[in-house]
Amino acid sequence: MLEISDLRVSVGGKDILKGINLTVNAGEVHAIMGPNGSGKSTLSHVIAGREGYEVTGGSVLYGGKDLMEMEPEERAREGVFLAFQYPVEIPGVNNVYFLKAAVNAVRKHQGLDELDAIDFMKLVKEKAKAVKMDESLLKRAVNEGFSGGEKKRNEIFQMAVLEPKLAVLDETDSGLDIDALRIVAEGVNSLRNEHRSIMLVTHYQRLLNYIEPDYVHVLADGRIVKSGDRRLAEELEERGYGWVLKREVAA
């Protein structure tokens, strides 16, 4: 599904990612952990195609295609979804209207007919219920005046509607209360199947109690310094990052 080899990225002349190697197969869930500023969001953004990053080396293949050659909207239409660490407010644009434009753009790309208003509303209602999204939020402008947790929930709701092939969740668990965390986890788990891949960027082991990852990676200073299974996350929770980073320096 996703094959990242020796990816190097800089921003404004500063090297941020310094050779990332990561393979995510269909059906797998990978958790990415690591200290603040280590490059987790940068990696997520580069996968989604955000401007302002310079890829100075390496490659990213998505379904065998060169992802870096694709426009961001093309990536989205091909099934790449990013749940933003900081979801963006779009004043005056209705949440449902926005999502309908997104769904139909994806459907058009797949050669499907646009959903009509009735079918679309049915889909929306069903998904909103599944992720326990308050219907009053649907009627409001995209993320405008949403609380931190509501914004995150809106991301999961959009993901549930769009049903991506590769979902990258950048700290979707931050700022959520316990109930919301469980719902987000349920949302992710319900998407989980052998055709989909999920990358979870998180600081907390807690989320991984609900979404059991196949792999856990530690990103530090632009490199993946350690990979393991879910026990690695538990160990990190207990001992912090110090021991991983130290061993890295020693090695």
Place this chain on the structure above:
Amino acid sequence: MAASTDHVEDLVGKEYEHGFVTDIEAETAPPGLSEDVVRFISAKKDEPQWMLDWRLKAYEHWLTMQEPRWAHVHHQAIDYQAISYYSAPKTKDDGPKSLDEVDPKLLETYAKLGIPLEEQKALAGVAVDAVFDSVSVATTFKDKLAQHGIVFCSMSEAIKNHPDLVQRYLGSVVPQGDNFFAALNSAVFSDGSFVYVPAGVRCPMELSTYFRINASKTGQFERTLIIVDEGAYVSYLEGCTAPMRDENQLHAAVVELVALKDAEIKYSTVQNWYPGDEEGRGGIYNFVTKRGDCRGDNSKISWTQVETGSAITWKYPSCILRGDNSVGQFYSVALTNNRQQADTGTKMIHIGKNTSSTIVSKGISAGHGQNAYRGLVKFAKGAENARNYSQCDSLLMGDKCGAHTFPYIEVSNPTAKVEHEASTSKIGEDQLFYCMQRGISEEDAVSMIVNGFCKEVMKELPMEFAVEAQKLLGISLEGAVG
């Protein structure tokens, strides 16, 4: 008819005294403005003496006036003696011979708006033989309106058929000497629309100039007068979303609205005159005076405008809130792209007690566009408990454009309440990326964000108009990002 021919010959003789002969048979007045030209126009239109006198008074006033310089716009000096002030409806010899001669950008826009080929030709000024069925549509409408006693006709017809109304109200809101462009318009106006809604009548349909403009070109000095009698209501739509080309660069229209006791007027405009090419060449200068007079108690006038066209727009639809409890509203979207300049806003003059006004202005600048909001809210001495709410938001795209806000407030009554909010934002990379990450194309994203920004204004437009206006905003901004 004989009398008027004599009158014309009289004129011709008189004109000769000034060492200048205007051929009354001519279809076009020679360039330049003089008393003779004003007489020529009036004679050509077979107008009564009072109308000619009115025009001449305006002309005399104009001679004493200076072109205003305070607007935040820059253009080459206009040579008023180089303009021709009268030309008969266009013949096939004028304008482009075929669509091949028309700016391809313009044609692209027509295609995107889904305008049929024959109509494209008419809009671009290409002579067409086909007769539009809009004439018959208009006739059907007129019959229906007549049943309610509503008069909806051209200004020329009104001068002939409703002289009492015209004499009573013309210039009663915008006097001949009001400002330089209004004086010019008063002297030489070509034609325009006239509406009268009798007391207690709610006009059963939206009145639109669109039908009439197709039937006869109104030209560059348009004059509109709308009178809504006690307890009556009308919604009037002006303009159309398709960009219109015109050989005449200077447009100076005057619109006067009169709302009597308990009357309501809703006036909506979509202005999309040719803005010129990317360098602004060939674009229209649109210098308009629009004013509404809430003359009676409890009356209401509401202006809604979407301005996307013209090289230069200079326009301040205003309300005089004379009647007690009268209400004035101004909802505006002004978009400038490439080299376009807009200086637009409103004046709310509170005179009566408990009068209230609302101003919502949304300025969008892209490319090298310059956008200025200029507003005056004035509370006269007697305006007890009057209130105003103003909101002026600017949206910038890129860093070569500009937004400017000039709000003026004059308060002569201590009970007045004023609330003013202003914001300037940039269309964010974040917002665009967020949309695109959901699969939405950049163009659609821009259109969506801009329409979201303008929502409060768009919802004031009549439904069908709003849908077209939304499309128009997107199209006007194409290529503005990235």
